[in-house]
Amino acid sequence: MTCRRRLLRPLPVSLFLLTAFSLSAYAQAGDPVPHEDREALANQYVHEVLPYWQHRMALDNWDVHILLSRPDDLRPGTLGNVHWNREKKSATIRVMDASGYHTDLPAMLKDMRVTVVHELVHLELASLPVADADRSNQEVAIDQLTDALLADGGGPSPDRYAADARAVNP
Amino acid sequence: MKITLFAMALMTALSTASFAAEFNGKLMDATCANQNSASASSSSRSSSSSTAASTTPSSSTASSTSSKACDATSSTTEFAVEANGKTYKLDSAGNTKAAEAMKSRADRSTSSASTPKTYTAKVSGTESNGTISVQSIDIQ
Numbered sequence: 001m002t003c004r005r006r007l008l009r010p011l012p013v014s015l016f017l018l019t020a021f022s023l024s025a026y027a028q029a030g031d032p033v034p035h036e037d038r039e040a041l042a043n044q045y046v047h048e049v050l051p052y053w054q055h056r057m058a059l060d061n062w063d064v065h066i067l068l069s070r071p072d073d074l075r076p077g078t079l080g081n082v083h084w085n086r087e088k089k090s091a092t093i094r095v096m097d098a099s100g101y102h103t104d105l106p107a108m109l110k111d112m113r114v115t116v117v118h119e120l121v122h123l124e125l126a127s128l129p130v131a132d133a134d135r136s137n138q139e140v141a142i143d144q145l146t147d148a149l150l151a152d153g154g155g156p157s158p159d160r161y162a163a164d165a166r167a168v169n170p
Numbered sequence: 171m172k173i174t175l176f177a178m179a180l181m182t183a184l185s186t187a188s189f190a191a192e193f194n195g196k197l198m199d200a201t202c203a204n205q206n207s208a209s210a211s212s213s214s215r216s217s218s219s220s221t222a223a224s225t226t227p228s229s230s231t232a233s234s235t236s237s238k239a240c241d242a243t244s245s246t247t248e249f250a251v252e253a254n255g256k257t258y259k260l261d262s263a264g265n266t267k268a269a270e271a272m273k274s275r276a277d278r279s280t281s282s283a284s285t286p287k288t289y290t291a292k293v294s295g296t297e298s299n300g301t302i303s304v305q306s307i308d309i310q
Contacts, residue, residue, distance in 0.1 A: 075310055077286045078277040083309075085274060115278050122276040129273075132243045139279065 033105050033165045038098040043068055045109050045161050046095050049116050052155040057120050063090040064123070066116065068097035079111065082119035084126050093119045105165055109158030118146045190296050190305060195253030197268065197291040197309060202240035203250050203257055241287045244272045251293050251302070258297060264304025271309045 033041070050066045062084075074081060074096055084091035095115045101108040121142045130138055242249055249260045249268040260268060268291070279286065290310040295302040 073310070075277055075286045075289070077281075078279050081275060081277040083271070083275045118278045119276070126274070130244070132245055135244075 033162075035098065037165060037168075038101075038105060038108065039068070041105065041161060041165055042095075042098045042109065042112060045156060045158070046112055046116060048156045049113050050093070053117050053120055053149075056154065057117075057124060057149075059120060059123055061089055062123060063088075064093060064120075065091070066093045066095065069094040071096055071100040080115035080119060082122050084123060086126055091123055104162070106158045106162040109161055113155070113158060114146060114150065117149055118142055121145050121149075190294060193251050193253040193258060193291075193293040193295070193297070193302060195251045195290065197242040197289040198240045198250045198252055198257065199242050199246045200248040200250035200259050201246075206240060207257075242268070242272065242289055244269075246272065251291050253293075256300075258293075259301045260293070260307075261295075261301055261303045264293070264295065264302060264307060267304055267307045268309070271307055275309060 046066050046068065050064060054060060054062065054064055069080070074094065078096075079100075080093065080095045082091055082093045093116060095112050098108060101111070103111070125138070125142075247265060247269060249265050250257050251260065252258075272289070277286070292308040292310070293302055293304055294306045295304040297303075
């Protein structure tokens with residue numbers, strides 16, 4: 001009997017942990033879209049957002065590529081980056097992929113859009129030299145410019161994407 | 171004749187390629203790292219002469235001291251990469267490539283007030299006497 005009790009004791013704890021884990025996973029996802037679909041949607045979304053904002057910001061003369069990167073492939077504490085070649089007018093934007101986001105789909109897509117526009121603003125300023133001491137100030141200014149640009153709206157809507165995804169995964 | 175020349179060129183290319191290696195690690199300011207390691211080794215020398223106890227003035231102490239303060243910045247002109255517990259300097263072509271790469275990149279941070287300071291680099295090239303002849307450099 002004692003032996004049986006001992007064997008059964010971990011069961012409620014395991015059940016509790018399992019429930020808590022699955023609930024937290026559900027809360028993180030926030031919607032029923034499976035992870036693979038989130039990744040695919042994110043990829044599709046950033047590829048749609050980029051040309052819209054590239055054109056809107058008059059950067060059509062740049063050859064800009066975009067790709068999703070795992071958080072480990074980015075600098076710690078960053079959500080994306082841009083590398084450019086001024087002479088060739090080419091650039092690559094990396095956006096943190098869905099595995100780095102613990103928010104619902106619309107919030108994730110909105111943040112990815114912010115990264116794309118933020119990095120495009122960097123491209124606009126690529127010809128200006130920036131001292132290390134001014135980097136933080138420049139980042140603050142770019143964040144504000146990005147917010148201002150996005151406040152005007154336009155472009156592929158993250159909410160529409162999320163709604164379409166929910167329709168497919170009811 | 172043409173075939174011989176082609177074969178020689180191919181062999182040269184292959185032999186160069188066979189020695190090329192990849193060095194992944196933290197990108198550092200070589201001048202700063204040199205100064206730090208020099209001062210660390212001189213201080214360890216003086217401490218070892220003043221005490222009879224066996225000390226470990228090792229490169230790891232110098233390395234950890236240098237890596238704390240010597241992060242590469244966009245104003246760095248001489249670079250080094252800390253990989254596999256060693257610090258390798260970049261050759262002059264590598265320094266040019268690294269400086270250009272540092273100036274041609276930007277991040278979006280989680281908080282614009284706290285931009286990360288360290289850079290990781292993937293350097294391809296051939297190493298000789300602690301210096302890498304850089305073929306390509308990719309800064310994370």
